[in-house]
Amino acid sequence: MKKDPLMEKAKGHLLYAERVSKNFPIRGGVFSTVKGEIKAVDNVEFFVDKGETLGIVGESGCGKSTLARLIMRLVKPSAGRVVFMGGELTKYTPKVMRDARKNMQMVFQDPLSSLDPRMTIKNIVGEPLAVYGIARGEELARKVLELLDIVGLKKEHLNRFPHEFSGGQRQRVNVARALALKPTMLFLDEPTSALDVSVQAQVLNLLMDLQKQLGLTYVFITHNLNVIFHISDRVAVMYAGKLVELAATEKLFTRMAHPYTLALLSAVPVADPSVKRERRELTGEVPSPLNPPSGCRFHPRCWQRQRICEVEEPMFKEIDPGHFVSCHFPLTTGGAQ
Amino acid sequence: MRIEGLKTYFHTYEGAVKALEGIDIDVRKGETMGLVGETGCGKSVTALTVMGLIQKPPGRIEAGRVFLGEPSRVTSLRKEYDVKFEHAPGDRKKEIESIERKIESLKGDEHKAERAGLRERLAALTYSYDLLTKSESELNEIRGNRMSMVFQEPMTALNPAYTIGDQIGETLELHQRDKLVDDVLRQLELETKAFESGKTAARKKVRREERATESGKDRQEREICSLCGATARSDWNACISCGARFSRILPSAIRRMFFRIALRYYRGVKDNPNNTWTYLVRSNPVTRKLERRMYLAKTIRAEEALKEVKIAEPGRVVRSYPFELSGGMKQRSMIAMMMACRPDLLIADEPTTALDVTVEAQILSLMKELQRTRETSILLITHDLGVIAETCHRVAVMYAGYVAELSTAQEIFARPTHPYTHALLRSIPKIGPAHMHERKKPLYVIPGIVPNLLKPPSGCRFHPRCERMLDVCKSEVPPLRELMPGHFVACHNPVPSTSGVRTT
Numbered sequence: 001m002k003k004d005p006l007m008e009k010a011k012g013h014l015l016y017a018e019r020v021s022k023n024f025p026i027r028g029g030v031f032s033t034v035k036g037e038i039k040a041v042d043n044v045e046f047f048v049d050k051g052e053t054l055g056i057v058g059e060s061g062c063g064k065s066t067l068a069r070l071i072m073r074l075v076k077p078s079a080g081r082v083v084f085m086g087g088e089l090t091k092y093t094p095k096v097m098r099d100a101r102k103n104m105q106m107v108f109q110d111p112l113s114s115l116d117p118r119m120t121i122k123n124i125v126g127e128p129l130a131v132y133g134i135a136r137g138e139e140l141a142r143k144v145l146e147l148l149d150i151v152g153l154k155k156e157h158l159n160r161f162p163h164e165f166s167g168g169q170r171q172r173v174n175v176a177r178a179l180a181l182k183p184t185m186l187f188l189d190e191p192t193s194a195l196d197v198s199v200q201a202q203v204l205n206l207l208m209d210l211q212k213q214l215g216l217t218y219v220f221i222t223h224n225l226n227v228i229f230h231i232s233d234r235v236a237v238m239y240a241g242k243l244v245e246l247a248a249t250e251k252l253f254t255r256m257a258h259p260y261t262l263a264l265l266s267a268v269p270v271a272d273p274s275v276k277r278e279r280r281e282l283t284g285e286v287p288s289p290l291n292p293p294s295g296c297r298f299h300p301r302c303w304q305r306q307r308i309c310e311v312e313e314p315m316f317k318e319i320d321p322g323h324f325v326s327c328h329f330p331l332t333t334g335g336a337q
Numbered sequence: 338m339r340i341e342g343l344k345t346y347f348h349t350y351e352g353a354v355k356a357l358e359g360i361d362i363d364v365r366k367g368e369t370m371g372l373v374g375e376t377g378c379g380k381s382v383t384a385l386t387v388m389g390l391i392q393k394p395p396g397r398i399e400a401g402r403v404f405l406g407e408p409s410r411v412t413s414l415r416k417e418y419d420v421k422f423e424h425a426p427g428d429r430k431k432e433i434e435s436i437e438r439k440i441e442s443l444k445g446d447e448h449k450a451e452r453a454g455l456r457e458r459l460a461a462l463t464y465s466y467d468l469l470t471k472s473e474s475e476l477n478e479i480r481g482n483r484m485s486m487v488f489q490e491p492m493t494a495l496n497p498a499y500t501i502g503d504q505i506g507e508t509l510e511l512h513q514r515d516k517l518v519d520d521v522l523r524q525l526e527l528e529t530k531a532f533e534s535g536k537t538a539a540r541k542k543v544r545r546e547e548r549a550t551e552s553g554k555d556r557q558e559r560e561i562c563s564l565c566g567a568t569a570r571s572d573w574n575a576c577i578s579c580g581a582r583f584s585r586i587l588p589s590a591i592r593r594m595f596f597r598i599a600l601r602y603y604r605g606v607k608d609n610p611n612n613t614w615t616y617l618v619r620s621n622p623v624t625r626k627l628e629r630r631m632y633l634a635k636t637i638r639a640e641e642a643l644k645e646v647k648i649a650e651p652g653r654v655v656r657s658y659p660f661e662l663s664g665g666m667k668q669r670s671m672i673a674m675m676m677a678c679r680p681d682l683l684i685a686d687e688p689t690t691a692l693d694v695t696v697e698a699q700i701l702s703l704m705k706e707l708q709r710t711r712e713t714s715i716l717l718i719t720h721d722l723g724v725i726a727e728t729c730h731r732v733a734v735m736y737a738g739y740v741a742e743l744s745t746a747q748e749i750f751a752r753p754t755h756p757y758t759h760a761l762l763r764s765i766p767k768i769g770p771a772h773m774h775e776r777k778k779p780l781y782v783i784p785g786i787v788p789n790l791l792k793p794p795s796g797c798r799f800h801p802r803c804e805r806m807l808d809v810c811k812s813e814v815p816p817l818r819e820l821m822p823g824h825f826v827a828c829h830n831p832v833p834s835t836s837g838v839r840t841t
Contacts (some may be wrong), residue, residue, distance in 0.1 A: 059693035201764040201780035230766035267698035269723030
């Protein structure tokens with residue numbers, strides 16, 4: 001039997017996504033024909049190793065969340081293949097997919113709206129267990145208690161409703177629910193964005209503890225660069241539906257190669273007035289995914305664009321071991337920050 | 338602006354929520370004052386109280402005063418009087434009456450200086466700069482004109498049913514109607530002159546050169562005057578640079594009559610905005626058309642205001658509805674609206690929280706620049722310590738309705754002395770190559786949660802979560818005292834300055 005090149009590539013990685021795209025069609029007119037396409041995610045390729053944290057950063061509308069949803073198969077990719085734990089997710093039937101999702105769970109941004117206000121914590125956390133028929137009755141109650149213990153909630157919280165909790169506690173409930181099926185991988189979609197800094201610190205500590213204890217793999221999606229810097233091993237930067245740079249955190253923050261990464265990092269307000277930095281301020285707006293610029297999607301805002309950037313789309317290539325960039329003229333100085 | 342001992346409670350069925358417990362903050366001219374704290378610490382309530390936007394009931398301002406634009410001489414006089422009349426409110430009334438009598442007796446130009454001095458005394462006695470004593474209609478004069486507010490969520494703060502131009506224009510019409518009328522009159526006179534001179538020109542359509550914008554290619558056409566080549570706005574009847582009249586279809590006699598009516602109407606408005614005749618013209622559905630020139634003047638002024646906040650294509654944005662704009666553009670329009678009347682004080686309530694970092698950087702530098710050129714004071718409310726560090730001159734850290742610490746930004750970040758500030762700074766994840774070794778380590782966590790303001794803790798409200806708690810903290814509210822010059826702290830046991838945290 002001929003070997004599948006994708007499977008070869010995916011060997012040794014927990015998850016491998018090959019040239020994944022998602023186009024949302026825009027319908028209109030009399031017969032609701034397809035008028036255009038929103039390229040939410042375009043030819044994205046990356047892998048995740050077991051036990052690591054991959055951070056995905058980017059501005060709103062760049063396709064971060066869609067990417068996570070694609071891999072969870074909450075939306076079906078238009079093109080591309082995803083291999084997870086040695087099986088090709090994109091070929092799974094819904095029934096098989098249901099089983100596969102046991103191993104990949106998601107925590108959403110808004111802790112309140114992702115919890116059913118009419119269910120008690122006991123039911124919320126126990127629901128996945130009941131749905132998959134893993135536990136019932138006494139055992140279910142015991143397991144829920146265990147889970148609450150893991151995330152630092154107490155027994156008396158069992159019969160309360162989500163509205164009775166603070167933001168940090170609600171996010172703990174969300175994490176407990178995601179952990180119920182003992183997944184190997186967690187997608188965290190902006191888990192701390194709605195929280196105050198002191199609560200954010202609690203939740204981040206909890207997540208780091210859990211990773212150590214249970215050997216979890218995280219895909220951490222956020223626009224908060226401080227958090228990404230603190231928690232992830234590798235960081236992927238997205239811009240207008242494309243991955244522009246992917247590297248180990250140390251490397252990305254010291255020797256970034258894509259101009260957009262430099263601009264993004266220099267825009268972060270630093271909590272120290274004594275630091276005076278040179279800021280690379282971007283002009284203009286994020287391009288509309290409906291009608292993205294030709295060539296490199298960043299070129300209208302890039303300060304070192306050349307003729308070729310307007311015409312040819314740069315490849316996502318490896319410039320250093322483990323350091324991927326899609327730019328015709330990657331920065332060599334690493335943007336002296 | 339100066340806030341003194343402000344107390345705002347919300348009276349609910351469960352009891353009084355003590356949102357503000359006597360805070361003192363001053364914002365100097367041309368300075369940015371940061372207000373930082375966690376959710377529910379009273380940052381926004383402070384802003385709303387100052388703006389007079391607290392809903393009453395359930396809200397009630399229990400005590401305190403907010404002074405806007407009070408001269409320093411009046412402030413010191415007021416303080417003198419406050420000490421003098423502390424126990425004798427009846428004497429204060431007598432003093433007011435005697436000064437009023439004196440002012441009336443001193444007439445003529447030779448007593449001008451003396452009268453001004455007495456007026457200052459009167460202002461100090463009657464707290465005439467205090468916003469909280471003002472009536473709703475007086476506040477309407479001040480709000481949007483001398484102080485304005487930028488809200489967190491630009492989408493909900495803008496009205497979705499009106500264009501950006503309409504919304505900026507509304508502010509202008511409320512506070513700067515006379516300026517608009519002047520604009521209209523100038524334009525009318527120009528057009529009349531062009532009409533009399535008989536010089537005519539045609540509108541010429543030219544294609545604007547194609548340029549790549551962020552939203553694809555822009556291929557707009559514009560019209561120019563065929564004589565001199567200046568831009569010919571579609572709503573003008575004459576060229577502003579060469580004074581030529583654009584050809585009209587209407588016969589000239591009728592045209593002339595229209596000009597006369599319009600001129601007469603607008604001169605009438607200028608003399609007395611509320612006279613009966615202009616009111617009748619305005620309210621009549623047929624003659625109301627005359628007001629259209631007002632609308633055009635508003636749009637032009639709005640476009641200028643948008644240009645000042647460096648929005649791309651202001652001409653298009655004026656005619657857009659909020660949903661057509663991106664978050665950054667909406668926030669820029671909000672700032673344009675708020676700055677249109679050149680206020681003395683701008684209150685920005687989390688202006689960048691809903692925006693991305695790159696857009697946030699743009700908005701913050703815009704606000705800084707506007708402040709430099711206009712000498713506006715800004716009260717910036719945010720929970721992001723990074724934003725505070727980058728933009729503010731001075732910072733007040735709030736906790737559960739109190740000001741915990743107030744000092745210059747440099748001081749706060751280099752030598753935080755209140756345990757809460759200290760803990761807050763330690764709990765943010767640090768960024769940058771200098772912090773490589775701190776990555777993945779557990780972050781510092783402030784134990785416990787923000788107290789319920791229905792039943793706040795006794796004494797210092799931070800004591801249940803404080804590492805440096807003493808017995809006195811449980812019973813006594815620490816006063817805000819000056820630890821070092823300009824550095825105020827409300828704490829019985831402040832963190833010694835040697836153990837400052839480095840935040841970078």
